[in-house]
Amino acid sequence: MSAAGQRTLQVVGSLVVAAAIVAVVIAVVMGQLGTTSVAELDAVDERREQRIEREEERLEQREEAREERRGG
């Protein structure tokens, strides 16, 4: 390969390394941040609300059963 070709290759190689650094940093930081997808965040919220509702229902049923036992 000619000297000019080698020089170009070295510069391109340096920039490819920079691009790889950018890709790795984005992957690591995005992994740390977690999802930012609105659909996924909504789904997480919905699952949390459903869990809370189920727990509240269970508590109410337990309270009712306790009151029935007291009344009976």
Add this chain to the structure above:
Amino acid sequence: MEDLVADVTRGNVTEVKVVLASVVAALAVYQVVLMAVGYGKLRPPFLGAGEASFAHRALGDAIVAVTVVVAVMCLTYFELGDGTVHAVAGALLLAVVALKIVVLRWWRAMDRFLPLLGISVLVLFALTWASSAGDFLVGGAE
């Protein structure tokens, strides 16, 4: 401007800022390595000094552009009083970067200060990142 920033990032201003700031901070470290090769402090067999310096300049232009975008996001979307260390480090970083560009393009008599300016830029990048993005990544979004 605040609305534009929020629209472009689809409401994830902090997250986008954290990603961009982390990218430029990592590239700032790589820039120091490239310049160490450029100044002949490191002599890897696969990279010449001239080529490393050229890559350093090309990458530096991109880093400055992204840094300005992050700074604009910071100034338009967040309150100045949110982090004094971050605000001071960020302002100093922009000032030192501007001085470095002036020395490189028009004030060649001050060439001998370029390594010092370069190290200052790296330190200020690290401080600015640590006082905002690093803090956010370690401490979470609360």
